[in-house]
Amino acid sequence: MMDSKDVEAEIHPLKNEDGESQENLGNQTEKEDSFKKNTPPQSRLSRCRTVAFFLSIFTCLFVIFIVSFIIPCPERPVSQRTWRISYNTAVAYNFMAMEDINRDRIQDVLFLYKNVNSSNNPNGSCGNDGVPSPCTVLAAVSGANGSVLWEMPVAQDVALVECAVPQPQDSGASSACVLVGVSGSFTAVSSLTGAVLWSRSSSFGGNASVLSPLLHVPDGDGDGTPDLLVLTREGTEVSGYLHSGGTGLQIGRRGSLGLDGESGALLHVTRTGAHYVLLPCASSLCGCSLKRLYEEVTGRGSLLRTDPVWESRVGTGTPLLSSGAVRHLMHIPGKTGPDVLLVSSNACELLDGQGLTRSWAIGTAQVLRKPTLGHYTPDTVAVVIENGTGVDRQVLLLDLRSGAVLWSQALWGHPGSPRSASLLTADGRSAFFFWGLHIGENQTDARGAPHRLYMFHPSLPAVLLELANISAGIAAVEVVLLEPSRHAACILLTGPAGPAAPGLVSVAKHKVRDLVPGGRVVRLGAGGPESDQAVRDHFSRLRYRSAA
Structure with missing residues (x-):
């Protein structure tokens, strides 16, 4: 005999299934509600971290967009390969100094000239600055393009000048050029602006x-x-x-x-x-x-x-x-x-x-110019001695530790030739620069010859490279790195040195690397590259670095 529930299920099968389903569903819902009640809510800190994470990504992307596409990158100052500035009816002094005056990371040039013609100085005349005319002018020009940064009349005649002299912090100038006049004036000029910081008698x-x-x-x-x-x-x-x-x-x-x-x-x-x-x-x-x-x-x-x-x-x-x-x-x-x-x-x-x-x-025998230091090898400091005068002059590279002769060469020397110079190269040796005249087989008369600038590197001991010849009188010269570890330049100050015969005074920059391709190869002996072009290529590949 069937049970009443079974009979009911057999008569209304769907109703029975729905009932159980509803009952089971109700039980399941109650369990889920109970589980949700027992489960802790999502942490507010976790949501904040998520928001902060996406916000930081958005901020970074926004900054990258601004820097890359909207804000222009600072332009590197363009340094001209060569430039020249000239003064008519003037006299040049044997003085030149290098300092980054306009803070463009390129060394600028400080020099002195005698202003015989007042039109040479458009920024001021000798009389207006309380200096008797004709007067000596301290000038600063940009090493990048030769533009005049400032000019200042300082004295009628200058006996001493020293730049890069530290100044007190409250003076408004980090350094100054101090000049002592022949008449007894004592003046300090700001290297940055050219303004007179103080003047004494x-x-x-x-x-x-x-x-x-x-x-x-x-x-x-x-x-x-x-x-x-x-x-x-x-x-x-x-x-x-x-x-x-x-x-x-x-x-x-x-x-x-x-x-x-x-x-x-x-x-x-x-x-x-x-x-x-x-x-x-x-x-x-x-x-x-x-x-x-x-x-x-x-x-x-x-x-x-x-x-x-x-x-x-x-x-x-x-x-x-x-x-x-x-x-x-x-x-x-x-x-x-x-x-x-x-x-x-x-x-x-x-x-x-x-x-x-x-x-x-x-x-x-006779050393007229101050010696110059350099490196013959990375571990060997050498000193350049110009021994003798005229056709008897010998350029000697001496080992500083022992005095031994590392290299020597006869170079005819003018009485007014500038001193030698050196620049450290990337291989730890130095490129040396000599002024003189190499008298070869077809050139035996040195009278009236122009000043010639030779370049020497210890990697090619049997070769000199003639970079330039200058017929004008040379008052001062510097071979320097205008930018750290970038390019070497030769800065020349030429003009008459005596006040009795004023003339054209010029300051010119020549990039050493640009002088090399047109240089004349002078062979001192056997050895070295076979062709002259190979020598020029070797000198062109030299890279310079600042001394430690």
């Missing part, structure tokens, strides 16, 4: 002659900038005048060095930290303690040091070294401090920086 004697160079000495007046020491000679006595580097005011009174010296002084710091002024005397090297000079000038004690070994010789007036007439003094990097390279009338010698004992010496 010196107390030099009327018969005193100013000796070069202008020495930077430790700060004694507490203005935070090095002081300036001006050396003068009157009769047989050398005097020293201390001036503040920040204001130009004289510090104390005149001090006597107790020496009969010449131009070419050097401020030397011994291994013990003592400061001494090294000065060429008649036929020897003399010295004076800077501490003693400070105390004599100011009348009070000084914190500067003295060295007992040096005092035993300097204090008695005994020359530090007797080696003939001293022509050049320069500092050389040593193992524990600066050493001194001394060029006298009969020898070139390296002196230890502490005791001035000879490390090596080589005989010389």
Whole structure:
């Protein structure tokens, strides 16, 4: 006998299934609701993180779009391959300095010329600036294109000039060019704008002659900038005048060095930290303690040091070294401090920086120009000595550590030829630049020949490359990197040097790499590339870098 439920299901099968389905569905819904009640809601922090993530992506994409398509990239200053600026009826000075004045990352050029014609200076005349006419003008031109950045009349005649002199922070100028006039004026000009920062009248004697160079000495007046020491000679006595580097005011009174010296002084710091002024005397090297000079000038004690070994010789007036007439003094990097390279009338010698004992010496005939440093190999520092004059001149590259001759070549030299130069190349060696005349088989008369610029690299020791020949008188020249690790340039200042015959004064830039393709190959011996074009290609591939 069938159960009533079964009978009902058999009569209404769909109804039964729907009922169970509804019942099961209701149970399932209740379970889901219960599960949802027991499940925690989505974290608000998680939603914030998601929003922040997409917002940051959107922001980055927006910034990239702005930088790439809307904001233009800063243009790199275009440096012309060559440029020239000229002045008529003027006289050139033997001075040139390099400094990035307009902050375009390209070195600019500072130079001096005598403004005989007032139309040379459209930005101001000598009389308007309180300088008697004709006057000397300090000018700054762009290294990129030769445009005039500023010009400033500074003195009627200039005896000394020194640029890159630090200035106090509140002066508005980071550095200045300080000029000492023959008449006694003492002026600082801002390197950035050409404005006069300060101008003083010196107390030099009327018969005193100013000796070069202008020495930077430790700060004694507490203005935070090095002081300036001006050396003068009157009769047989050398005097020293201390001036503040920040204001130009004289510090104390005149001090006597107790020496009969010449131009070419050097401020030397011994291994013990003592400061001494090294000065060429008649036929020897003399010295004076800077501490003693400070105390004599100011009348009070000084914190500067003295060295007992040096005092035993300097204090008695005994020359530090007797080696003939001293022509050049320069500092050389040593193992524990600066050493001194001394060029006298009969020898070139390296002196230890502490005791001035000879490390090596080589005989010389006559060295008219200051030596130049460079690298013959990455580990060998070389010094360039131009030994002799006229057709007897020899260009020598000496190993700085031993004095051994690394390379030599005869180059006829003009009396007014500029000094040699060097630029460090990417392989750790230096490219050397010499002025002179190579007298070959078909060229034996050097009289009236123009100045010739030769390039030498130790990778081709049997080859010189003649880059240019200049017939005008050369007042100053610099072979420099106008941009760090980019291109080398030769900056030439040409014109008459004597005020009696003014003429055309020009400042010109020539890119070294552009001079190479037209250079004349001079072979010094056997070896090297077979063709002249291979030599030019080798020099064209040279890359230059800034010295460390």
